[in-house]
Amino acid sequence: MDKTFKQHTLLIIFIVVAFIYICRLFYLQIIDDSYFLSAQNNVLQEQTIYPARGLIYDRNGELLVYNDAIYDLSVMPEQVKDLDTLAFCKVLNITKEEFIKKFERLKHQKGYAPWKPCVFERQITIPTYAAFQERLFDFHGFFVEVRTDRKYKHNNAAHVMGYIGEVTDKDIEKSDGYYRMGDFIGISGVERTYEKQLGGKKGTRYVLVDSKSRSQGRYKNGEFDTPAVAGKNINLSIDYRLQQLGEELLTNKTGSVVALEPKTGEILALISSPSYNPNLLIGRDRGKKYMELLRDPMKPLFNRTLAAPYPPGSIFKILMALTGQQEHVLTPNTAYGCHHGYMFVGCHPHGSPLPLRPAIAVSCNAYFCQVYRSIVNNPSYKHAEDAYNVFYKHIASFGLGSKLGVDLYGEGSGFLPKATFYDKIYGRFRWQATTTISLGIGQGELGITPLQMANATATVANRGYYIVPHIVRRIEGKRNPDTLYQNKHWTTIDTGYFPVVIEGMQDVVERGTAYVARIPGINIAGKTGTAQNPHGKDHSIFFAFAPVENPKIAIAVVIENAGFGATWAAPIASLMIEQYLTGKHDTRKDLKERMIKGNLNHRNDTTATQTQ
Amino acid sequence: MTPLQPKPSSIDWITLLLYFIFITIGLLSVYASVYVESKPMIWDTSMNYGKQLIWIFISVFIGLLILLIDEKFFYAFAYPIYAITIFLLVLVLAIGTTVKGSSSWIEIGGFRMQPAEFAKFGTALALAKYLSGYNKNFEKKRRDQYISAAIILAPMVIILLQNETGSTLVFFSFIFVLYREGLPGWILLAGLVLGILAILALLVPATYILIGLAIVALLFLLMVRRTKSLVLITMGMLLFAGVLVNSIDYVFQNVLQAHQRTRINVLLGKEVDIKGAGYNVQQSKIAIGSGGFWGKGFLQGTQNKFRFVPEQSTDFIFCTIGEEYGFVGSVIFIGLYMYLLFRLLMMAERQRQKFNRIYGYSVVSILFFHFLINVGMTLGLMPVIGIPLPFFSYGGSALLSFTVLLFIFIRLDANRVNELKSF
């Protein structure tokens, strides 16, 4: 190519580019007046449109949570000019000192910038809003934002639904700028885990505002506006009536109830007592009320069902019976004698020796210590430790010792000791069945949460599998899409080993320790338990499922410091099963009355919360 | 060493004057774009303008220092300087600080530096040295072509790994240098066509492009005298374009991640991201448009509405000029910038030493590329690629590196007089 042409190519390119850019400038600055609009000192204002949060219903379509409009007074600090402070304070009903203090506080908020809108006064009353709206044009830079707060139709199920509150700095950071100071976010319960679905998406409206704060209309006909997307409505798997009954029955008691639908893993009721009224945590006093609840020695904010580990007591006997069969160290005909206990584990008087089924029915401690011993000291394994590892695997396959993955915030994993745990205490190969014998009857270092207890019960009801418990059934009318809540988790126990155990559990209710739980016409399989509590009176435990032939509900009830399982936990479970299966709850009025009226909190205030 | 010192008369004073004009306007623009009433002092170092002022002092000082250095130094140390910049780039990859998603910063005692900026003159020096070496012929020798390409590509790859797309693209400006040194014109043209085709492939469904290309090819064949080989070549090119367009589409849909796709879409204006890139451009156009013929005057720009544009003192600095000085000011600005580029081009062509010429060309090309993309972006004509406007944008390491880049050339050029005398 010609050298002189090469020398001039760049020059030509420069000229062409300069020409194009100058033409473009001519167009932008002189011809196209849509850009000129802004020349009249119009200010582009970004307004946030807050979406309505999704509504929450129970499994039968009963509305539980809805929205309420609130009005926040916001301010764009740098647009505040010539403010008649006195008039302004009068409308808001505050003193001038308060006004100055509020403004100073705004300036020290994280992320403050004079050109960013921020909330000046949260949730002004409707009369204030009206008075303010009248004089809006006198108060340049101030404007009212409408958003929604939560309202709870009933005062129940607080722990399930959780609550919303203002975002923290951390939330803002994590959200990549989506959340703004003062926005609401789900903090616990379903509100937290389903924030994405319930929260919807904020929209933005761009308006031109002149120097006197008067709106000059939409910017570019709303070309850049994004509409708010409303949050999705959610159906919980909770049966509201069952939940309500359960909460009523737990009045003045400390404890938990978890009811599941075995076939689906859906949580039918989730009660942690003491609870609180969800309508406390809304509105302007949210923060104050929250602090009060936080300081309450009864810890009403603590969700026991998910996080409180209890010694499981008798549910462990059931798992032991299944594991023993699976490991071929136990058959339904294996009989052990009982002379008021085994080693240092005591037992109550009953016939002896007994085979498996009646041993379950009378809940013989000695029997299950023997089963545990034969599992861990199984001669087919070289060390007790190896046998224990196998035992651990079987028990863990029921979902014990780890988080199940429920869609609620704050789940605990409970505690199921691994072999290494005992190695640390006793040294490697230095321990065996008798060293850890209390495990056989579900005492000792074990801890399982009421949710895990209910889940294990559901697993027995299903004859060998469970679906991870979950609380959200439908989202916007469609099945909860999370496959975690659809897949079956099979245990390591063969289905064939379940029937004899279930028969034993049925005997418990028909003619055993939980006779009080019997409901004519419904076959219930259950098991009472009494969990030793080093801090006070034993915990009363009962878990059951019904009907035996086609389980529709599996339930675990723990009443703290209430003594025998049959006294409190079993009747409460029975009343709830009846309500759920038949819709009736007043066939046994006396029993119900007695349960509701029973006040177990007043006499042991000091010990009530120590299991946490 | 007296004969090697540049005589004051031999320094290109016009370029130097333009440099000082630019940094002054630049500082005033930074001042105007982040000005707040409570902090009116331009030396307030808590504000961007105060910091920029410090960087101006540092840059001018180092620039003057460069003018005092023996011009042979740059030739002798071209490779070591290149090696150091490459080393810094690699170092950043290992220990760099991440700012706005790009991990291209090194932090030393509160000061942040972007080695990618320094890689520009490092590469320019190395390329100039290599191509001016004994018996080198870029036009003819394959080996020389490959090594030149490697010199340019090495920093590009590392900078791309730092997620600094803008700075990576700047290295494409070396294509002008290579063109001047013998790269055939059709490669320049083909590069341009490929670029346009690639962008089109993402904007328009592949079938439309292919139909369009087929029509063009058909028209072309109808208009010229058809020979068998011409038809075959045209068909071959059509086939190649088809494969290219489809493969770009495939990579875009299947290889890239969702957020990368969004970014590219926003870049191309397919998706309006009102909070991000697209919004900045909208706002930038409003600001420039609102300047009108005469502009609003210094500090009269309604910057408050403009604070939506977070990069106004860096990448969108031209907005301030457009808004406050209007069409008149903008044209003067473009005129001055063009004058600098013409001047530098003229200076490059008047060099007798190949090293000086190639370096000079690199300077012109780099500055022009920045101008092209940056101003084009604020005018909504170019995709939003975050690269600064040399001498104007806020940013210490950028200002310093452009100063060094320019002053080395002024120093090299000043020696021309000595050369003449020595003949």
Ligand SMILES: [Zn+2]
């Ligand atoms: Zn016994």
